Amino acid sequence: DHGTYPFVTSSNPTAGGACVGTGIGPRYLSRIVGITKAYTTRVGAGPFPTELTDELGDKLVDIGREFGTVT
Known part of the structure; x- marks a missing residue:
């Protein structure tokens, strides 16, 4: 598991x-x-x-083109 337990991903984000x-x-x-x-x-x-x-957080959202979503 990768992430902050218990909010982790079951995917393996490695090569x-x-x-x-x-x-x-x-x-x-x-x-x-x-x-x-x-x-x-x-x-x-x-x-x-x-x-x-x-x-500063708002600026990072704009520069990084981050937006909220869930899968």
Whole structure:
């Protein structure tokens, strides 16, 4: 599980997890590129102790084109 328990994802957001999710074996990959965000976001309910609810938070929402959604 990845995230803040009990609000975790059952998905594996790693290169190996992508292989499992797509059915493509890792030996067929010639290159893996890692991507990360510079700030934390949350999808759905749950605690978010570092949430910025001020003007700076609004600016990050605009720049990062973040918007609320659930899956």
